[in-house]
Amino acid sequence: MQLKPIGIIHSPYRDRKGCPPQGREEICWIEVSEQYEEGLKDIDGFSHLILFYWLHCSKNYSLSVKTPWDSEPHGVFATRSPNRPNALGFSVVELIERDGNKLKVKGLDALEGTPLIDIKPYLPEIDSKTNVRVGWVKETDFSKVYGKSFKESKHVQ
Amino acid sequence: MQLKPIGIIHSPYRDRKGCPPQGREEICWIEVSEQYEEGLKDIDGFSHLILFYWLHCSKNYSLSVKTPWDSEPHGVFATRSPNRPNALGFSVVELIERDGNKLKVKGLDALEGTPLIDIKPYLPEIDSKTNVRVGWVKETDFSKVYGKSFKESKHVQ
Numbered sequence: 128m129q130l131k132p133i134g135i136i137h138s139p140y141r142d143r144k145g146c147p148p149q150g151r152e153e154i155c156w157i158e159v160s161e162q163y164e165e166g167l168k169d170i171d172g173f174s175h176l177i178l179f180y181w182l183h184c185s186k187n188y189s190l191s192v193k194t195p196w197d198s199e200p201h202g203v204f205a206t207r208s209p210n211r212p213n214a215l216g217f218s219v220v221e222l223i224e225r226d227g228n229k230l231k232v233k234g235l236d237a238l239e240g241t242p243l244i245d246i247k248p249y250l251p252e253i254d255s256k257t258n259v260r261v262g263w264v265k266e267t268d269f270s271k272v273y274g275k276s277f278k279e280s281k282h283v284q
Numbered sequence: 285m286q287l288k289p290i291g292i293i294h295s296p297y298r299d300r301k302g303c304p305p306q307g308r309e310e311i312c313w314i315e316v317s318e319q320y321e322e323g324l325k326d327i328d329g330f331s332h333l334i335l336f337y338w339l340h341c342s343k344n345y346s347l348s349v350k351t352p353w354d355s356e357p358h359g360v361f362a363t364r365s366p367n368r369p370n371a372l373g374f375s376v377v378e379l380i381e382r383d384g385n386k387l388k389v390k391g392l393d394a395l396e397g398t399p400l401i402d403i404k405p406y407l408p409e410i411d412s413k414t415n416v417r418v419g420w421v422k423e424t425d426f427s428k429v430y431g432k433s434f435k436e437s438k439h440v441q
Contacts, residue, residue: 219411219413
């Protein structure tokens with residue numbers, strides 16, 4: 128199970144300290160390697176894409192994780208922590224524009240230089256769920272955790 | 285970028301021929317390896333999980349793909365074809381029950397024996413999008429493509 132990069136993510140976030148978890152409105156550019164550009168045919172018609180990438184700055188993981196949301200430790204699979212047994216990241220992003228092998232997207236929290244692994248079209252009929260319970264995540268208003276500046280530019284809906 | 289399995293998926297689907305694309309209502313069991321069981325703490329509180337797995341029966345990919353939805357070829361990244369440069373699968377599933385290191389889930393289209401790579405909690409505030417365009421996928425009523433039996437047991441919403 129060996130992954131190969133299919134491109135690279137260009138982001139305004141240079142390090143994890145400056146990178147807020149989940150979806151600001153900043154713009155990122157996804158540069159798909161030219162050898163894979165043919166695979167982008169017809170992608171322009173989708174307003175939202177699912178990006179998969181390798182969290183290359185992920186550090187050693189722990190199975191028990193503390194998050195900014197509360198003071199209790201949770202199992203890593205019950206969190207979105209980047210430090211996981213397999214450092215796989217994913218985001219649903221808005222596709223703003225395509226320019227050849229480059230995709231301009233909004234709502235991505237990856238770091239500059241993150242290796243891109245896959246792109247799939249977002250299909251709400253299978254990817255969007257209703258009547259959802261979110262367990263210990265009682266506070267999903269990220270502005271309360273990350274401050275006002277996050278709220279002003281937040282992407283979450 | 286080497287993935288390691290964190291568990292295995294037990295599914296009623298034994299081969300790709302019998303496995304419909306995307307989300308029937310059949311029940312699957314996710315068996316997380318005991319060494320990772322601690323990472324499941326508090327997962328019970330989430331009604332929906334995002335599963336990532338390795339499409340181990342995926343064959344050689346092509347950048348241009350024909351699907352059952354229409355007769356036109358599309359770029360592989362504009363489709364959900366399992367034959368991709370990185371054979372990464374993902375599904376949003378409903379968590380029915382947890383029994384120790386085993387999770388009973390609904391809405392998964394993976395094959396028996398599929399290696400599990402990651403589990404993340406589904407958070408609608410960041411994972412669910414509205415005002416979505418789905419490009420060339422004009423027919424998302426899977427029953428029209430896969431027949432009545434699919435409609436009767438379909439999971440898509």
